[in-house]
Amino acid sequence: xxxxxxxxxxxxxxxxxxxxxxxxxxxxxxxxxxxxxxxxxxxxxxxxxxxxxxxxxxxxxxxxxxxxxxxxxxxxxxxxxxxxxxxxxxxxxxxxxxxxxxxxxxxxxxxxxxxxxxxxxxxxxxxxxxxxxxxxxxxxxxxxxxxxxxxxxxxxxxxxxxxxxxxxxxxxxxxxxxxxxxxxxxxxxxxxxxxxxxxxxxxxxxxxxxxxxxxxxxxxxxxxxxxxxxxxxxxxxxxxxxxxxxxxxxxxxxxxxxxxxxxxxxxxxxxxxxxxxxxxxxxxxxxxxxxxxxxxxxxxxxxxxxxxxxxxxxxxxxxxxxxxxxxxxxxxxxxxxxxxxxxxxxxxxxxxxxxxxxxxxxxxxxxxxxxxxxxxxxxxxxxxxxx
Amino acid sequence: xxxxxxxxxxxxxxxxxxxxxxxxxxxxxxxxxxxxxxxxxxxxxxxxxxxxxxxxxxxxxxxxxxxxxxx
Numbered sequence: 001x002x003x004x005x006x007x008x009x010x011x012x013x014x015x016x017x018x019x020x021x022x023x024x025x026x027x028x029x030x031x032x033x034x035x036x037x038x039x040x041x042x043x044x045x046x047x048x049x050x051x052x053x054x055x056x057x058x059x060x061x062x063x064x065x066x067x068x069x070x071x072x073x074x075x076x077x078x079x080x081x082x083x084x085x086x087x088x089x090x091x092x093x094x095x096x097x098x099x100x101x102x103x104x105x106x107x108x109x110x111x112x113x114x115x116x117x118x119x120x121x122x123x124x125x126x127x128x129x130x131x132x133x134x135x136x137x138x139x140x141x142x143x144x145x146x147x148x149x150x151x152x153x154x155x156x157x158x159x160x161x162x163x164x165x166x167x168x169x170x171x172x173x174x175x176x177x178x179x180x181x182x183x184x185x186x187x188x189x190x191x192x193x194x195x196x197x198x199x200x201x202x203x204x205x206x207x208x209x210x211x212x213x214x215x216x217x218x219x220x221x222x223x224x225x226x227x228x229x230x231x232x233x234x235x236x237x238x239x240x241x242x243x244x245x246x247x248x249x250x251x252x253x254x255x256x257x258x259x260x261x262x263x264x265x266x267x268x269x270x271x272x273x274x275x276x277x278x279x280x281x282x283x284x285x286x287x288x289x290x291x292x293x294x295x296x297x298x299x300x301x302x303x304x305x306x307x308x309x310x311x312x313x314x315x316x317x318x319x320x321x322x323x324x325x326x327x328x329x330x331x332x333x334x335x336x337x338x339x340x341x342x343x344x345x346x347x348x349x350x351x352x353x354x355x356x357x358x359x360x361x362x363x364x365x366x367x368x369x370x371x372x373x374x375x376x377x378x379x380x381x382x383x384x385x386x387x
Numbered sequence: 388x389x390x391x392x393x394x395x396x397x398x399x400x401x402x403x404x405x406x407x408x409x410x411x412x413x414x415x416x417x418x419x420x421x422x423x424x425x426x427x428x429x430x431x432x433x434x435x436x437x438x439x440x441x442x443x444x445x446x447x448x449x450x451x452x453x454x455x456x457x458x
Contacts, residue, residue, distance in 0.1 A: 125402040136425040139452050140398065140405045145413050148396035156394075156439045198410075201397040249415045249423040254394065 001100035005226040005233035008037025008219035009345040014183040014212045014333030022114035026067040029215035037219045041072040045104040048095040050088025050111035051337035056126045084130035089340025089370030089379030093241040112215035113335035130373040132247035146374045147287035148200035154255045164307030166193035168288035169206045176327020178357040183333030207288040212333030216342035234348045238271030238382035246376040259378035260297040267380040275299030279362040282343040284371035285328040325358045340370035388445040390418040429454040
């Protein structure tokens with residue numbers, strides 16, 4: 001496979017935007033991205049879109065050409081990818097694979113979700129459709145409930161505490177408060193995080209990511225052509241998408257995401273690096289427990305040590321391995337179909353040195369981990385400064 | 388049908404069709420043959436909650452949903 005580089009990034013702010021429709025968000029992100037890379041719509045050879053549930057949230061289908069057309073991109077393959085919360089991570093994986101294989105040179109990858117036009121119980125129901133609707137879904141499981149059951153088991157097996165979960169929320173809110181595009185720019189205290197409204201025991205509202213509107217886009221080209229567009233390309237050093245059973249009750253051990261572990265191992269091998277080499281990461285903190293499990297599955301710590309790692313501040317902006325400098329899904333927001341590509345944007349912004357107040361000193365090798373459902377899809381991407 | 392609680396949660400924020408049931412307890416039960424099943428915990432009368440490791444048995448099916456109770 002030929003090497004691939006990210007040459008452009010573009011995001012909308014994440015938040016609740018009653019006046020914005022799905023298409024206008026996706027178009028804003030796409031145009032910002034093309035502007036960033038000095039690419040004209042006529043140069044785009046394919047459009048890959050990640051979107052989880054546009055048809056359910058806003059009643060619109062046939063989304064990829066619908067959005068591409070509004071950006072004056074026509075006559076090329078425009079395709080939507082759905083993999084629950086890993087929809088745009090999956091779109092990115094397939095786009096990189098296509099460029100790597102030599103099918104195209106200039107590809108735009110977008111992700112979008114418009115969630116806030118539905119009331120919360122309806123959003124909860126639509127999101128539950130990412131699980132097994134003949135089993136756990138029929139019994140009344142919600143996504144917070146599935147991750148609450150993961151948290152309970154993690155607490156039981158490893159002694160993980162409520163404080164350890166809350167530490168993730170406090171840290172991600174501290175980071176998000178410094179991110180001008182974050183949905184909830186609010187610092188919270190440990191007391192607030194522990195005393196939040198219960199959602200699914202032991203998770204409170206502060207353990208759950210946000211219901212957001214938003215979009216993100218990246219442009220990729222073969223590395224050999226990157227200098228035509230930018231003097232600060234980020235190279236895709238390793239990438240893998242893997243899968244596992246959809247239903248949580250079909251997994252042998254729910255305290256780990258097998259798909260994430262496998263994707264990470266493949267991506268590390270492809271990049272020729274180990275977990276220890278990764279300087280920072282955007283991980284899929286749809287719930288606080290998910291960030292703790294991710295730090296273990298990605299190999300940053302041993303199994304069961306993710307909780308203390310978070311509580312001790314190891315993952316903070318000034319810690320040895322910062323996680324979610326963007327604020328993560330918890331504070332930046334989680335428009336589910338946009339999240340995978342937004343993570344790539346955030347990692348690339350750090351690599352370029354454009355993360356503002358959140359800019360890290362060590363920022364040449366980063367990782368993005370995107371999770372679908374309760375672990376049935378995982379995408380892990382390793383990005384580095386293109387020397 | 389009986390088994391052991393593998394994990395559980397108490398759901399306060401329910402999906403639209405179960406809003407009137409909340410809060411309700413959901414669990415993954417490890418059955419005697421080793422298979423796992425996601426089920427509700429029947430607790431209307433007792434208000435009883437189950438914990439990891441508790442022994443449970445099938446109480447009934449309601450609309451195709453298995454409800455378990457503590458043995």
